[in-house]
Amino acid sequence: LxxxxxxxxxxxxxxxxxxxxxxxxxxxxDGTDLREWDEATLLQRIGVIFQDFARYQMRVGENVGVGDVGHFEDEARWRDASDKGMASDFIDSLPAGFHTQLGKWFNDGRELSGGQWQKIALARAFMRSRADILVLDEPTAAMDAQAEATIFEHFR
Ligand SMILES: Nc1ncnc2c1ncn2[C@@H]1O[C@H](COP(=O)(O)OP(=O)(O)OP(=O)(O)O)[C@@H](O)[C@H]1O
Ligand SMILES: [Mg+2]
Incomplete structure (x- = not known):
């Protein structure tokens, strides 16, 4: 769009x-007004990354896991979602990988680049593994050209 x-x-x-x-x-x-859908059922079907995505003062894996709170601590799901969000390579280069603390609220918290934060937010959208509707609002605006091309190729 x-x-x-x-x-x-x-x-x-x-x-x-x-x-x-x-x-x-x-x-x-599926022929039914959105207002008539059970909200929890509806939300399980939708994965989304917003243009003004959130940057949580949490560990990397939790930042991804919050995309599906039923699997918040599921490290295998963090990995799977991060592969799809093209975030795994840079996460593996962080000192404690998925367990690296992010954000300036913490003494040991790391700040990321804009594009790295966006990769984490995109991975978060992929946590909804049962979602059959994926909505991406300018998901690569902060990413480098190579990452953008890879993500759109993968998404198609
Ligand atoms: N929370 C809000 N409350 C009131 N008006 C809003 C709100 N958010 C956006 N608008 C207004 O609604 C209109 C559409 O905004 P929207 O954010 O949907 O545009 P967009 O197409 O996504 O733009 P962009 O390309 O800049 O992301 C704009 O005129 C904007 O000022
Ligand atoms: Mg917009």
Missing amino acids: VGQNGSGKTTLIKLLTRLYAPDRGRILL
């Missing part, structure tokens, strides 16, 4: 993920 700044792309995503309710009209999924 392509459009000028402020044309409503992010707003549409918030409607599709039921964070906003439409004033008029309706959005159907």
Whole structure:
């Protein structure tokens, strides 16, 4: 979906993920109005990365794991999701890998580059392994050209 700044792309995503309710009209999924879906069931079907994604003051693996709180501590799932988000290579180069503390709230917390944070946020979206709808709002805006090309190739 392509459009000028402020044309409503992010707003549409918030409607599709039921964070906003439409004033008029309706959005159907498998023939049923989004408003009639059980919210937990609906959210399990959707993986999403927002343009203004969160940077949690937690360990790397937890930053990924929070994408599916039922598997928050599942290290195998962290790895799988990070492979899909193209984040594994740089995570492996961190001093404690997935156990590296991130953020400046902590004395030993590491700061990451903008693109590295975005790779973690993308991996988080892939934690919803049962999701059959993946919504990516400018998921590579902060990434280098090579990472961007790889992610879109993989995504297709
Ligand atoms: N939380 C909000 N409350 C009120 N208005 C908002 C809010 N978020 C966005 N808007 C307005 O809604 C319109 C659409 O914004 P939106 O963020 O959906 O655009 P976008 O197409 O995603 O733009 P961009 O390319 O800059 O990401 C804009 O005019 C914006 O000012
Ligand atoms: Mg936007």
